[in-house]
Amino acid sequence: xxxxxxxxxxxxxxxxxxxxxxxxxxxxxxxxxxxxxxxxxxxxxxxxxxxxxxxxxxxxxxxxxxxxxxxxxxxxxxxxxxxxxxxxxxxxxxxxxxxxxxxxxxxxxxxxxxxxxxxxxxxxxxxxxxxxxxxxxxxxxxxxxxxxxxxxxxxxxxxxxxxxxxxxxxxxxxxxxxxxxxxxxxxxxxxxxxxxxxxxxxxxxxxxxxxxxxxxxxxxxxxxxxxxxxxxxxxxxxxxxxxxx
Numbered sequence: 001x002x003x004x005x006x007x008x009x010x011x012x013x014x015x016x017x018x019x020x021x022x023x024x025x026x027x028x029x030x031x032x033x034x035x036x037x038x039x040x041x042x043x044x045x046x047x048x049x050x051x052x053x054x055x056x057x058x059x060x061x062x063x064x065x066x067x068x069x070x071x072x073x074x075x076x077x078x079x080x081x082x083x084x085x086x087x088x089x090x091x092x093x094x095x096x097x098x099x100x101x102x103x104x105x106x107x108x109x110x111x112x113x114x115x116x117x118x119x120x121x122x123x124x125x126x127x128x129x130x131x132x133x134x135x136x137x138x139x140x141x142x143x144x145x146x147x148x149x150x151x152x153x154x155x156x157x158x159x160x161x162x163x164x165x166x167x168x169x170x171x172x173x174x175x176x177x178x179x180x181x182x183x184x185x186x187x188x189x190x191x192x193x194x195x196x197x198x199x200x201x202x203x204x205x206x207x208x209x210x211x212x213x214x215x216x217x218x219x220x221x222x223x224x225x226x227x228x229x230x231x232x233x234x235x236x237x238x239x240x241x242x243x244x245x
Contacts, residue, residue: 018061024078
């Protein structure tokens, strides 16, 4: 909480914090491999929700795999039992990915059924329906394309509207891809500033072309999806990604 308070005192435009809750207590602890992590996560969520600031929002984030896809409603009920004013709209869903670099879980999804995840997300999306809120709009567009991602393993990827920056460099493409080949660092950056020219060097352009031409591994995480949606609003609201009426 102290860190959130310090950030908010800096006068930033908006701060959104997500606490990972991947199921009711037993399921969450099993998936995380860390006994007691559910209780600590819920307590953190409860305490952060006590912060009243117009530019601050805290939500629970549930990453769906076949193992927990059927537990969305049970998760909401478990959280509500501890935090009575928690609502379905306070739970944000995303889908699990494999990454030897980022998650150290290469092969985890092999042979697992994807449709329970897509069905669970669509049921959650339908239950909430569209609301006139920018974050809700982005989440709805992201979730609307989950089914297609599982069917084709392809989506419009990053670098259309975003670049990823780590502590030492500008990184191209997805954060879950290893820093090699087309996903290697585009350029080393100064610790205190990033030159606009760095975004236009040949290596960055080559990496962007790789993504645009659909020659990269695809992923659909909110970190990449939301900036991509904002950079392609016309496509995001097209009939291809229908909204709820």
